[in-house]
Amino acid sequence: MAYGDHDADRQQITPLALYLRRREFLALGAGSAVGAAALARAADAQPPLLKDVRKGPFGTDEKPTPYEGVTGYNNYYEFGTDKGDPAANAGAFRTRPWKVSFEGEIEHPQTVAIDDLISWFPLEERVYRMRCVEAWSMVIPWVGFPLGELVKKLGPKPKAKYLAFTGNLDPSQMPGQRREVLQWPYVEGLRLDEASHPLAILAVGLYGRALPNQNGAPLRLVVPWKYGFKGIKGITKIRFVSGEPATTWNLMAPNEYGFYANVNPAVDHPRWSQAKERRIGEFLKRPTLPFNGYADQVAALYAGMDLKRNY
Amino acid sequence: MDATTRRRLGKVLVFAASLIPLALVGADALRGRLGANPIETILNRFGFWTLTFVMLALVPTPLQSLFGWKWLAPYRRMVGLFAFFYGFLHLSTYVGVDQFFDWKAIAADVVKRKFITIGMLAFALLVPLALTSTNAAVRRLGYARWKRLHRLVYLAAVCGVVHFVWRVKADLREPLVFAAVLTLLLGLRVASYLRARRQHA
Numbered sequence: 001m002a003y004g005d006h007d008a009d010r011q012q013i014t015p016l017a018l019y020l021r022r023r024e025f026l027a028l029g030a031g032s033a034v035g036a037a038a039l040a041r042a043a044d045a046q047p048p049l050l051k052d053v054r055k056g057p058f059g060t061d062e063k064p065t066p067y068e069g070v071t072g073y074n075n076y077y078e079f080g081t082d083k084g085d086p087a088a089n090a091g092a093f094r095t096r097p098w099k100v101s102f103e104g105e106i107e108h109p110q111t112v113a114i115d116d117l118i119s120w121f122p123l124e125e126r127v128y129r130m131r132c133v134e135a136w137s138m139v140i141p142w143v144g145f146p147l148g149e150l151v152k153k154l155g156p157k158p159k160a161k162y163l164a165f166t167g168n169l170d171p172s173q174m175p176g177q178r179r180e181v182l183q184w185p186y187v188e189g190l191r192l193d194e195a196s197h198p199l200a201i202l203a204v205g206l207y208g209r210a211l212p213n214q215n216g217a218p219l220r221l222v223v224p225w226k227y228g229f230k231g232i233k234g235i236t237k238i239r240f241v242s243g244e245p246a247t248t249w250n251l252m253a254p255n256e257y258g259f260y261a262n263v264n265p266a267v268d269h270p271r272w273s274q275a276k277e278r279r280i281g282e283f284l285k286r287p288t289l290p291f292n293g294y295a296d297q298v299a300a301l302y303a304g305m306d307l308k309r310n311y
Numbered sequence: 312m313d314a315t316t317r318r319r320l321g322k323v324l325v326f327a328a329s330l331i332p333l334a335l336v337g338a339d340a341l342r343g344r345l346g347a348n349p350i351e352t353i354l355n356r357f358g359f360w361t362l363t364f365v366m367l368a369l370v371p372t373p374l375q376s377l378f379g380w381k382w383l384a385p386y387r388r389m390v391g392l393f394a395f396f397y398g399f400l401h402l403s404t405y406v407g408v409d410q411f412f413d414w415k416a417i418a419a420d421v422v423k424r425k426f427i428t429i430g431m432l433a434f435a436l437l438v439p440l441a442l443t444s445t446n447a448a449v450r451r452l453g454y455a456r457w458k459r460l461h462r463l464v465y466l467a468a469v470c471g472v473v474h475f476v477w478r479v480k481a482d483l484r485e486p487l488v489f490a491a492v493l494t495l496l497l498g499l500r501v502a503s504y505l506r507a508r509r510q511h512a
Contacts, residue, residue, distance in 0.1 A: 065347075066347075068347070069347035072346065072347055073346060073347035073348060077481070077482075081481065081482035083346065083347070083348070084346065134480075136348060136351075181481045181482050182481060252481060253480075268423065270424070271424050271425075271426055271477070271478070272420075272424060273416060273419060273420065273423075275416070276416070278348070278350065280347050280348055281347070283350075283411075284411055285410075285411070285413075
């Protein structure tokens with residue numbers, strides 16, 4: 001389906017222009033406060049529209065979270081630990097030139113410039129739920145390509161059982177990395193079969209536009225059945241390995257954050273219940289669904305596993 | 312201006328200033344400037360101000376006992392009551408807005424999550440202090456007993472700071488600032504106690 005066909009409904013469900021106008025209005029009314037200034041800056045510097053984006057599968061018809069929420073309320077500790085820090089501090093982050101290297105147990109190890117990588121695969125819009133481990137959630141119209149297609153292209157060898165992702169390390173541009181709040185760079189991992197699942201994508205945009213820096217530009221992982229912290233941002237390296245790779249939050253607090261991190265209302269985080277979540281923009285909490293509502297697609301990946309132990 | 316008028320004016324000012332954090336929450340709410348997750352923002356702000364007022368209420372006594380500065384003493388009670396006030400707003404936001412009176416979820420939180428358990432304890436410890444904050448209560452209890460009772464504020468403050476430390480995921484800067492301030496405020500009390508004992512000996 002051509003993007004043009006779909007553009008009409010996207011305009012209906014996601015009136016981006018309206019949100020941006022409202023944002024400017026809010027910024028005007030808000031005087032000189034820092035938050036408002038950041039919003040005004042963000043509104044000025046909209047990322048460019050992406051061309052030739054087609055509608056991808058698995059999309060939810062739930063109402064997408066407004067653009068200002070998706071791009072103003074972020075966990076991206078490389079730019080600060082407050083939800084507003086990434087939007088405030090990532091504006092000048094340079095995402096070009098940017099290289100991503102593919103290493104390890106693959107037939108075609110290589111380093112590729114981000115724009116070449118983006119041109120390898122047709123871009124798709126995937127409207128996914130995003131459930132943060134902190135018990136809030138969003139609906140985000142991502143733009144990206146299936147991670148599985150990339151895996152296929154790189155040709156994993158038989159020894160490749162896991163993918164180890166590494167984020168960008170640059171304290172000069174990422175002020176949050178000047179303190180050891182977490183071990184830098186951010187690292188994440190997936191099992192090869194998880195990475196090959198058609199739901200898993202590498203995102204390069206949202207709301208039809210290039211990914212804003214605070215959302216992980218130029219390249220981030222999106223695995224909608226897992227808690228948000230699995231979605232590593234600013235990816236610079238993917239290494240195919242035989243053993244389960246280290247993951248940042250698991251290193252930080254192993255009893256709180258597991259390798260799998262599948263959304264599971266039955267397994268509480270030690271410091272908060274995972275039974276419910278607050279959808280950003282809503283008042284009442286809603287029940288959290290197993291695998292964030294993607295159980296039909298992904299539950300089979302974990303058949304026979306004790307999900308209470310493998311949290 | 313005589314001393315009574317000055318003190319009265321001071322109290323009006325402290326009262327008005329203490330309402331500023333609440334007014335700012337209201338103003339930001341009206342302008343839609345509480346961010347994408349306003350409930351979380353409000354909860355965090357009220358929590359921050361609860362701890363801040365608890366700390367402020369602990370400032371006048373050591374200044375008086377160590378340096379003889381008495382000019383803050385008249386505002387101590389009011390500031391302590393504002394700590395209770397913001398604690399009440401913080402707890403009410405959690406119960407009535409965040410959890411929307413889901414008593415089962417709240418009970419599970421109190422039992423299972425130690426940061427909530429200790430936060431509830433901190434607030435519970437403030438309740439008898441707020442209830443006995445009147446002059447009549449001091450008379451009824453007798454000053455010595457009243458004073459002993461009000462030492463609970465130290466425990467409440469410690470519980471409040473631990474509540475914050477345990478709540479945070481990774482970035483401990485803010486809770487540790489509170490911990491440092493509280494350590495200083497309690498340390499000054501220990502210092503003045505030791506000094507008094509030495510002088511008596």
